[in-house]
Amino acid sequence: MIKKSLYLCAFLAATCLPEMLIAQDSTQAEVAAVALETAAEATTALDSGNTAWMLTATVLVLFMTLPGLALFYGGLVRSRNVLSVLMHCFAIACLASVLWIAILYTMAFATGTSGWLGGFEHIGLKGINIDSMAGDFPETIFIMFQMTFAIITPGLIVGAFVERMKFSAILLFTALWLVLVYAPVTYWVWGGGWLFENGVIDLAGGIVVHATAGISALLLAKMLGPRDGFPNKLHVPHHPAMVMIGASMLWVGWFGFNAGSQLAANGNAGMTMLVTHISAAVASLTWMCLEWRINGKPGLVGIVTGMVAGLATITPASGNVGPLGAVCLGFLAGVVCYFACGIVKNKLKIDDSLDVFAVHGVGGIMGTILVAVFGTAVFGGTGVDDMVQQLSIQVKAVGAVVLWSIIATFVIVMICKFTTGLRVTEEVENTGLDQSEHGETAYQFE
Amino acid sequence: MIKKSLYLCAFLAATCLPEMLIAQDSTQAEVAAVALETAAEATTALDSGNTAWMLTATVLVLFMTLPGLALFYGGLVRSRNVLSVLMHCFAIACLASVLWIAILYTMAFATGTSGWLGGFEHIGLKGINIDSMAGDFPETIFIMFQMTFAIITPGLIVGAFVERMKFSAILLFTALWLVLVYAPVTYWVWGGGWLFENGVIDLAGGIVVHATAGISALLLAKMLGPRDGFPNKLHVPHHPAMVMIGASMLWVGWFGFNAGSQLAANGNAGMTMLVTHISAAVASLTWMCLEWRINGKPGLVGIVTGMVAGLATITPASGNVGPLGAVCLGFLAGVVCYFACGIVKNKLKIDDSLDVFAVHGVGGIMGTILVAVFGTAVFGGTGVDDMVQQLSIQVKAVGAVVLWSIIATFVIVMICKFTTGLRVTEEVENTGLDQSEHGETAYQFE
Amino acid sequence: MIKKSLYLCAFLAATCLPEMLIAQDSTQAEVAAVALETAAEATTALDSGNTAWMLTATVLVLFMTLPGLALFYGGLVRSRNVLSVLMHCFAIACLASVLWIAILYTMAFATGTSGWLGGFEHIGLKGINIDSMAGDFPETIFIMFQMTFAIITPGLIVGAFVERMKFSAILLFTALWLVLVYAPVTYWVWGGGWLFENGVIDLAGGIVVHATAGISALLLAKMLGPRDGFPNKLHVPHHPAMVMIGASMLWVGWFGFNAGSQLAANGNAGMTMLVTHISAAVASLTWMCLEWRINGKPGLVGIVTGMVAGLATITPASGNVGPLGAVCLGFLAGVVCYFACGIVKNKLKIDDSLDVFAVHGVGGIMGTILVAVFGTAVFGGTGVDDMVQQLSIQVKAVGAVVLWSIIATFVIVMICKFTTGLRVTEEVENTGLDQSEHGETAYQFE
Amino acid sequence: MKLIKAIVKPFKLDDVKDALAEVGVAGLTVTEVKGFGRQKGHTEIYRGSEYTVDFLPKTMIETVVDDDTVEQAVAAIVKAAKTGKIGDGKVFVLPIESAIRIRTEETDGEAL
Amino acid sequence: MKLIKAIVKPFKLDDVKDALAEVGVAGLTVTEVKGFGRQKGHTEIYRGSEYTVDFLPKTMIETVVDDDTVEQAVAAIVKAAKTGKIGDGKVFVLPIESAIRIRTEETDGEAL
Amino acid sequence: MKLIKAIVKPFKLDDVKDALAEVGVAGLTVTEVKGFGRQKGHTEIYRGSEYTVDFLPKTMIETVVDDDTVEQAVAAIVKAAKTGKIGDGKVFVLPIESAIRIRTEETDGEAL
Ligand SMILES: Nc1ncnc2c1ncn2[C@@H]1O[C@H](COP(=O)(O)OP(=O)(O)O)[C@@H](O)[C@H]1O
Ligand SMILES: Nc1ncnc2c1ncn2[C@@H]1O[C@H](COP(=O)(O)OP(=O)(O)O)[C@@H](O)[C@H]1O
Numbered sequence A, B, C: 001m002i003k004k005s006l007y008l009c010a011f012l013a014a015t016c017l018p019e020m021l022i023a024q025d026s027t028q029a030e031v032a033a034v035a036l037e038t039a040a041e042a043t044t045a046l047d048s049g050n051t052a053w054m055l056t057a058t059v060l061v062l063f064m065t066l067p068g069l070a071l072f073y074g075g076l077v078r079s080r081n082v083l084s085v086l087m088h089c090f091a092i093a094c095l096a097s098v099l100w101i102a103i104l105y106t107m108a109f110a111t112g113t114s115g116w117l118g119g120f121e122h123i124g125l126k127g128i129n130i131d132s133m134a135g136d137f138p139e140t141i142f143i144m145f146q147m148t149f150a151i152i153t154p155g156l157i158v159g160a161f162v163e164r165m166k167f168s169a170i171l172l173f174t175a176l177w178l179v180l181v182y183a184p185v186t187y188w189v190w191g192g193g194w195l196f197e198n199g200v201i202d203l204a205g206g207i208v209v210h211a212t213a214g215i216s217a218l219l220l221a222k223m224l225g226p227r228d229g230f231p232n233k234l235h236v237p238h239h240p241a242m243v244m245i246g247a248s249m250l251w252v253g254w255f256g257f258n259a260g261s262q263l264a265a266n267g268n269a270g271m272t273m274l275v276t277h278i279s280a281a282v283a284s285l286t287w288m289c290l291e292w293r294i295n296g297k298p299g300l301v302g303i304v305t306g307m308v309a310g311l312a313t314i315t316p317a318s319g320n321v322g323p324l325g326a327v328c329l330g331f332l333a334g335v336v337c338y339f340a341c342g343i344v345k346n347k348l349k350i351d352d353s354l355d356v357f358a359v360h361g362v363g364g365i366m367g368t369i370l371v372a373v374f375g376t377a378v379f380g381g382t383g384v385d386d387m388v389q390q391l392s393i394q395v396k397a398v399g400a401v402v403l404w405s406i407i408a409t410f411v412i413v414m415i416c417k418f419t420t421g422l423r424v425t426e427e428v429e430n431t432g433l434d435q436s437e438h439g440e441t442a443y444q445f446e
Numbered sequence D, E, F: 001m002k003l004i005k006a007i008v009k010p011f012k013l014d015d016v017k018d019a020l021a022e023v024g025v026a027g028l029t030v031t032e033v034k035g036f037g038r039q040k041g042h043t044e045i046y047r048g049s050e051y052t053v054d055f056l057p058k059t060m061i062e063t064v065v066d067d068d069t070v071e072q073a074v075a076a077i078v079k080a081a082k083t084g085k086i087g088d089g090k091v092f093v094l095p096i097e098s099a100i101r102i103r104t105e106e107t108d109g110e111a112l
């Protein structure tokens, strides 16, 4: 398994070479936005307020996955598979943590020699100590904060493969995906890589998190095949209250995600929190009204899905838009993601089971592109002076990342297919993964 | 719906006129406690520590509603109505958020021309930007922090009408109530209005939150009529564990609520946290002992109800009392609210289904009045020099707010009655709101 | 009950006398690590960032117990006893809070006249006001922060006696245990007592929390006797998802526990957070792999138990080890605690029902001892210069605390036996404690 | 002796129980079941997709009665459970050969 | 009239329901049950200790049919529920003395 | 063949199962039910108000046995389930007309 993934790395490195040469022109990021001086260079004094906020934000983002996302997803499946979903999220979180300190952090954030991949100086957190600083707070906290993003991103993909994928395949997929997709893209956008150089805007992960996860989820779902009974004989979510609990945790945690991405407790963080909240509220109401109108009844699963769509959509834009932009993005999130769900299921006929692409992928991409519009002063935004130019950068960034996600995910899925195998047997699917894969039963109410 | 509410606003404005003229005498708040300089006036430098705490406190208070309060209430109803309760809390949160930025914030906190209502300069958050400050932290965070209060207050009222009120009526009620009750009262007490001018003490919402919600809940429950089976054939709480989870979230979130209301991470916040906790613990134990003695068995729902009573009671007083005062308030909360529950049901015969009035209303009012006693130095408190005078101010404030809440709630309920209608049909009530109003089923354990 | 416990205190004081005389040599702690100047002495200015972090950390640790630990334990028992477990945790939290302000805080942290027990100057929080400082943040917050530790520690013991112990006995046991075990040991290790003087390392409670609770739990479980059906006819955990939710809350809360114990938002807190997380992740994966290998299936309850083991183990060491040490401790936690569970049940034949000793006790003791190894520079640690000497201090400290815990717990259990009685009747055990002891039913899904 | 097996709408349980008590039937056993019949299930819609829920929640009441109580008991159930809307349910009567009360080992008529 | 009581594997419920519909049986009542038989339960292992789970989740389908439909109905159930693996379950047939539809008070054959 | 339908206290399930195994009955189906009888329900008190819980949790055990095993089986159940306290439950015996094992299509005696 490890051997195979190393081999793949080599293969991909070779593939990238030509492109790398082209990108060579772009000068190194002079001052990385996520200012990561090693301890030696650190000159900024520690700010205890910013440090306090970053500690808290890190806790919040971890809380989003454990148990937030796990519950959000767990409530949507059948009762015989709920534990498996929680297990997926939990195991992925642990695996991502270990890989992050081993290799991903350095790949994503150490100064690289090209715009394509970070350096390897911090492999195994080499060179990091108590005094290492990331701007005016400790680098250890930056490492942790970013780790929580590396945890939730593959966690999002879980929604695509629930109720049918082998646990061993999930672990292998996650490991390879983090190395081949997440770490490089993070470097490109946040770590000082070529998209960062190009001036792409993505405060908290419309590209890095939602686009990568959304696209990969869609492709994985397609390659994995649908659940038994798709699309007409599926079972209703077994526990909508669990979905709502998870969604609420996502909402509160998302303030750590977005406002934490400002890396300081300041006016930017405040505005980010505000617009994040507005988008979530507007998207929720929008989705609710659509359901009310179209289905006759406003549902709980619906309103909270709208909320997630609103949050995913504002994520990349939350450092640049004002309240008005947030209202617009929230509204668009509600409408577009609502219809995207139906399109994926009914037109594409892909069993992206918990709508990872339609909600996160579509939302994240939409926000990434529209920040070029709503980030302009006209809409009360900041930081976007030339809308057209920014638009082209954003589109290019999305395009490149989507393309790379597709290629890499395809390769990874093929690897899994021929090593661990992808799907459980039909019998296991019938019995449920909880019992068959994990030897446990979810509810024993006697 | 919107037209109607505008009409109502006009009507009420007219009604208020005479009173307003009387109140005219009171000079404008010189320095509003919640010091809201617009960016132009801001001179205080940003304090990152206070900012960090206010970001966190905001997250905590949102967490109180989503999912805290929702679960606290959801576990108390029948299993066929649990989703509807979660939906109420969630939709109310979204609606309150949107109204807050649209109009409520400016009504509550912008400098007004009389003591009765804030100005309209910040309508739609006009004039707020990244640099706007509220004291030494960004105004955006102040807006968010206060928004979470506007979210939870109508959320509390949910407990009065569960299992029978129409969803459309709930939304209309909430919108009107926020405009007519919450925003004005907030201005009176916190925003620099006439009660603020009078020197009323209410750190975190004994009046603004608990008294308004409690009284309105009682009246609404009365006007709505009881659930089928009240009072002798009601069903037991379907999920006490859910109640306890929600209550625990309320407890931890309440530190954001109370200590956050100090608007700084300092000694005041510390003492507020301490007395808040003490009151909760003492009230819990008091309630538990009462149950043990009276019913023979100490129950989980009971102990956590005691906790909520203790927290509601200390809320207005938590900036002024010391540990001893907290012990006294906690004890009184446990005893008085315990018996209040029985009185509402058995004497008043009102189906205030989840005891909003008996727990929040009674607790909040009691704390508001008793802060005049326990805030004196005799009881280790601070800030109350003349007990008798303070007592009269507190009583006046409670009286005025209760009166206004009753009048406004009555009008609002009548409006709902003649537009959306108030109650679901008997058949819907029998089937349960989850299925009938929201098209979902809570537990599908196969 | 109170009389009896006072009597016991006297008895124990007498017993301690000889030892106290020996310990007399050790000079008073010159500057207590947890620097608690009374207001009069306070010279350090308040740091709002550290204050913000300590407020947050306090919230996080309370969240660990309510509802974290309660759910972690509640999901592991039968459905007829789940409410009783939640009730135990909740009532213990309230009781510990009240005792803490009454007497425990001063016993644990006020300057004592010997190395054995703190002074009584802060009894009932006498002398504490808004201006009292603990280093550069308010002492009120320090009191609250430490209170949350006094809440969770007896909470951990709940796991030993679930499904069979009388509620009255639980309350009495908890009160006596806090006075006789928790407060003294806290003084010894953190409050400036003899172990503190000796230079023992225990950042966040390997000794104070996990060793005391673990050992006492084991002895209590032994004296209480096993549940009906132990060891072969026990029932499976009724709600593994609840276990996972609780465990996740423990994980996020543990950052408050460990990083909060640095009492500042600085580089130490950052590194503590990082190593805490690493240990949890590694231990989880280790436990999962062991289960996979040994049982054929990796389970959810297993992986989260591994997580708790990893966290308990790193706790005392988290201020001294680096990432490498954290990986090693996490791995050892996974392996050793995994097998310890089996040993307690199958070899010792003690029904320590939810493995308090095997997970918390063993983990905490292991971490306490191994910090002497992994805290050395060789393993990238800090603060341990002389491994052998530190090892001997650590072992001595563990030995003394274990011994004292055993003696005191034995006495306390005997007291309970002859006053409240220890166990419920067989009929109550059959019916379940929820119904019989608390008059409630957990799940009423109609 | 007969076993009466009635499948009714869940919210009618209390009414049926009371009606049976009135005709002297004071022992019964209740099971939560899911029913399928003329009353069609419903669809729930999540994120734009329809999920068919074929089965509806019903309550099954089983009570063993003396031969001469059967008719009254059935009539009582029918009266109490009727709403006149589709899905009201059925009552079936089955023969019972013997009955025994565990506590006292009384049999047949005495066991009820 | 007969009561057919079939205990089958839970995931076969839909197939059985469809099979019954094909032979004209359109009313049935379903109960989630736990079964014990030749198919042995399993052990779940938590923290190194084994817990025996003796009972397996099964689904009980009860349907009352006319005498002349019994055979087809039983055959349909057997066909639909069979996997050939142990634990497929049983079908029992019991006599029914009378049936009544609550809504209309139609009896016997008409009640089904 | 007979269907034995026993309603017992939930915590007696294991004992009854073991007792039945001893007399050679190795197949049974269990349903969680709520019972109403001489043993009165209880009240739960929340926030000072009483809620009557009429129904008590019971466990229904159904097992089909050969005619000549019925007596022993019933006796075994009664013995195992008895506590002597009110609410111990009942055992009813019903006639069965036919049985079939789905997996093998064996019928009657062989099907059990
Ligand atoms: N033939 C049958 N055998 C067993 N149960 C039946 C049968 N027909 C109907 N039922 C039960 O009765 C319930 C109500 O039947 P349905 O046909 O929907 O309405 P109605 O009784 O008003 O005609 C069903 O949900 C099912 O549980
Ligand atoms: N004698 C019986 N009486 C009632 N139910 C039975 C009986 N024997 C088996 N069952 C039910 O049928 C299910 C399947 O039976 P089992 O013996 O495990 O497999 P198979 O039917 O393939 O021989 C059991 O789980 C139980 O619910």
Ligand SMILES: Nc1ncnc2c1ncn2[C@@H]1O[C@H](COP(=O)(O)OP(=O)(O)O)[C@@H](O)[C@H]1O
Binding pocket: D026, D027, D028, D029, D030, D062, D063, D064, D065, D101, D102, D103, D112, F007, F034, F035, F036, F037, F038, F039, F040, F056, F058, F085, F086, F087, F088, F089, F090
């Ligand atoms: N006539 C009956 N028909 C069906 N079930 C009955 C009947 N009488 C009692 N039961 C069931 O038996 C259980 C125990 O009966 P109960 O009268 O409470 O005690 P006991 O069996 O000791 O007299 C009841 O809870 C109910 O489930």
